[in-house]
Amino acid sequence: MPELQNITAQSVWDRCLAYIKDNIQDQAYKTWFEPTQAVRLDDNALYIQVPSKFFYEWLEEHYVKLLKSALTRELGPGAKLLYNIKMENTGGDKIPYTEQIPSKNREAVQPQEVEAPFENRDPELKNPFVIPGIRNIHIDSQLNSNYNFENFVEGDSNRLARSAGKSVANRPGETSFNPFLVYGGVGLGKTHLAHAIGVEVKEKHPDKTVLYISAEVFSQQYQDAIRRKARIDFIHFYQLIDVLIIDDIQMLSGKTGTQEVFFHIFNYLHQNRKQVVLTSDKAPVDMQDIEARLLSRLKWGLTAEIQHPELETRINIIKNILYRDGVSMSEEVIQYIAENVTSNVRELEGSVISLMAQASFNHLEVNIDLAKTVVDKFVKNVKQELSVDLIQKTVADYFKIDLDVLKSKSRKREIAQARQLAMYFAKQYTKNSLASIGAQIGNRDHATVLHACKTVNNLIETDKEFKKYAEDIKIKLSM
Missing domain, CATH: 1.10.1750.10 (DnaA protein, C-terminal DNA-binding domain)
Structure with missing residues (x-):
């Protein structure tokens, strides 16, 4: 660390900026740090000028750890950063706001009301971008708590994916499984596992910000952001996420612009040891119209396949459904359903529900004869996914x-x-x-x-x- 008497405010800030630039995206640096200026250096307190109170709030909310690290490198552990905020419409008057790193007295400054980066166009989906004030950001995780590890039945077909998912949930961003990509056919449990990881993270790490979103909605929101000229806001919002879960990532195929912005978001999250969880209906090697540089990122962590459940797993899935619904069924009937409904978990559950409905509505006993009748009709009426x-x-x-x-x-x-x-x-x-x-x-x-x-x-x-x-x-x- 240089002797304080031989350094100036600008030289300290220049070295801080060089460090910061190496740790964030170029666009973020240009937007939030290039407009800043060093004002003065008093002992180990550095004053910088920022264009507005919004700038001050944004820097403190999004980059406080990075700023603290940069200042500590230059001025030692007792370093302080203070802001001179150039207030709009005041003829250039400067009103100083003092803030010690890390922030401890946020009540001293009134929060700025900011608009969410963009509106959510899906009426069935709660808006995850709820930002009531720049100080207190609340993000709806979009997780379904009914999809958890307790009711995700393990078998040979999904053991690797489930075990890796548990590891990710226990130590998000800290394992070599980053990104963690799960792929497989329709109805095999990819979305269930993705939600289960998020739910477990929220339980074990309540301080982590988790967001589940489909790739299709992600793409729609990006297009909204472009129309509203809010691309930077879009990127900065996703940089807030500690565990980002994107379902059906193959839906980005052919969407060059969305792939590019996801590439930059991914890089930021990965570099900052934040967790990325993805699902897909195919392995990265089989994805079409995905940029090579993005495909390479998808291969950095662990890719795990969920296959069609084998007989033993199908039997356990049926028993789990019956236990969940408080229903009993003979082993003979369970075995018959498991042997004859082999396509995926979703159809297996559908057949059990159909059987119970027929028995209930018609006041019939659930026996092997009824099971054969219902399952036969169910299998014929459901277009079976080719395996x-x-x-x-x-x-x-x-x-x-x-x-x-x-x-x-x-x-x-x-x-x-x-x-x-x-x-x-x-x-x-x-x-x-x-x-x-x-x-x-x-x-x-x-x-x-x-x-x-x-x-x-x-x-x-x-x-x-x-x-x-x-x-x-x-x-x-x-x-």
């Missing part, structure tokens, strides 16, 4: 070969082509990654799946008989 398992079974049935044979290492031409068709349609009709498809079809790697897709495309163009196979299977999968 890798269903596609494999359809292809195996078409070629009249055993499913285990299709997954085997056999290189017989008819077996190999059936396996390649299964991989091809799994890539076409599911949101599974190439690695996930390969793992489910005989434990192959992603390169094998990619080769299979290229081979099928070539054969469709050159082999009429093979083209007929592909067309027939496509029709079956569409039924």
Whole structure:
């Protein structure tokens, strides 16, 4: 630390600004720090001039820790920062406001009323940008407390994602799982897990600011901010968040402007050890029309897949639903539902609710016969999401070969082509990654799946008989 008698107010402030500039985004520095000027230095108290009281409030609310760190580096632990505020419409008169870092007497200055960065266009969504005064900022987290870890049933299909999610919730921003990206098909529990992380953070770290928002709403709000010429306000609002949870991040595909602003927000949050949690219907490697630099950021932390629940997990999910609703059901009925509703958690819950409704409305006993009737109708009436398992079974049935044979290492031409068709349609009709498809079809790697897709495309163009196979299977999968 330099000797105080050999330094000036401006030299101290210049070094502070250099430090600050290295720790925030360029646009934020230009907006909030370039307009400031050093006024004088008295002992270890530095006076700076800011353009308005709003500037003073903003700096103290958003950058007080950074300012304290910068001043301490230059003037030692007893450093003080004091503001000369240039009041508007007063002919340039300066009225000093004194504020010690960190702030301890905020009541001395009346809060400024500021407009939220933009309006929320979704009438069903509470406005998360509630800023009643610059001193006291309240942000509605948008979390659903019904989605928590207690009712998120763990199984082989989601164990990694759930365990990592718990770690993130326990130490947000402090683990190597930042960002934490969860991906998988529809109705498998991605949104549930995302909310559970937020709910747990709020319980264990009540001082943390948490916000859950969908990528679609994020994009809409950014467009509103652009129309209102409030881009900087938009960015600064999101820099307030300690744990940012964005659902369906793939919805940013093709939205260059939104991707760019999210890129800068992400960088700021990550650099400041704030947590980012994302969900997607596909792995980063399979996302289309996402900028390469943003994709690289998504790969920095942990990417965890949630797969379709296996039989044991489906049974436990049903039991969890029954326990939640205070309903009992025989093991035989539970087993039957679990074996016949295999697509996703959402449809599994729907089938249980339908069964209970039929029994209640018609005064019937919940037995295996009623379960067969209801589940049969339910499965037929619900357009089933194609899964890798269903596609494999359809292809195996078409070629009249055993499913285990299709997954085997056999290189017989008819077996190999059936396996390649299964991989091809799994890539076409599911949101599974190439690695996930390969793992489910005989434990192959992603390169094998990619080769299979290229081979099928070539054969469709050159082999009429093979083209007929592909067309027939496509029709079956569409039924």
